[in-house]
Amino acid sequence: NSTVLIHSYLHETLRVPVERGLISASAQENCQLQHIRALWRLLNVSKGRQLALRNQDPFDSVPEQFRCDLPEDLVPQFINNLRKLNMDKFLKELADMLLLYTHKWAETRCTEDNSLQKGMRLFYGSNMPGLGFIPDGVQLK
Numbered sequence: 001n002s003t004v005l006i007h008s009y010l011h012e013t014l015r016v017p018v019e020r021g022l023i024s025a026s027a028q029e030n031c032q033l034q035h036i037r038a039l040w041r042l043l044n045v046s047k048g049r050q051l052a053l054r055n056q057d058p059f060d061s062v063p064e065q066f067r068c069d070l071p072e073d074l075v076p077q078f079i080n081n082l083r084k085l086n087m088d089k090f091l092k093e094l095a096d097m098l099l100l101y102t103h104k105w106a107e108t109r110c111t112e113d114n115s116l117q118k119g120m121r122l123f124y125g126s127n128m129p130g131l132g133f134i135p136d137g138v139q140l141k
Contacts, residue, residue: 002034009033044095045088074137081133097123115139 007028010016022028048058059067070078082090097120117134124131 002032002037004033005029006031006033006036041092041096045091048091048095068139071137074135077135078138081135084133093120093124093128 005028007022010021011018022031051058051060115134115136116138117131117136120128120131120134
């Protein structure tokens with residue numbers, strides 16, 4: 001439950017002693033698990049942008065077993081389609097899926113032939129803007 005207070009989660013679920021919990025009374029009363037998730041998303045998207053601005057690969061830490069080259073015939077189509085998207089929203093949703101949900105999807109539905117579009121449909125539904133712009137050849141390994 002994302003509305004659970006961090007203070008409660010620390011002490012009731014993780015059994016962290018009270019003296020090792022949150023120091024701020026305001027944080028104890030107001031901070032929820034959803035705030036951690038939002039901060040995590042923000043930091044990851046920001047990190048990806050900064051790496052991209054420095055011409056570094058934002059996915060450099062992704063293990064080789066999850067990497068494969070995009071077929072050359074899809075590169076121009078994919079680049080052209082990405083220009084049509086609201087990249088801020090798309091990157092947030094993509095980062096969310098990759099960071100938080102890929103392991104769940106891999107355990108239950110992943111085969112060697114799953115498109116990124118299919119993976120995003122599973123988590124965000126068919127009404128997520130931009131899904132039609134992702135070619136089926138772009139794979140989620």
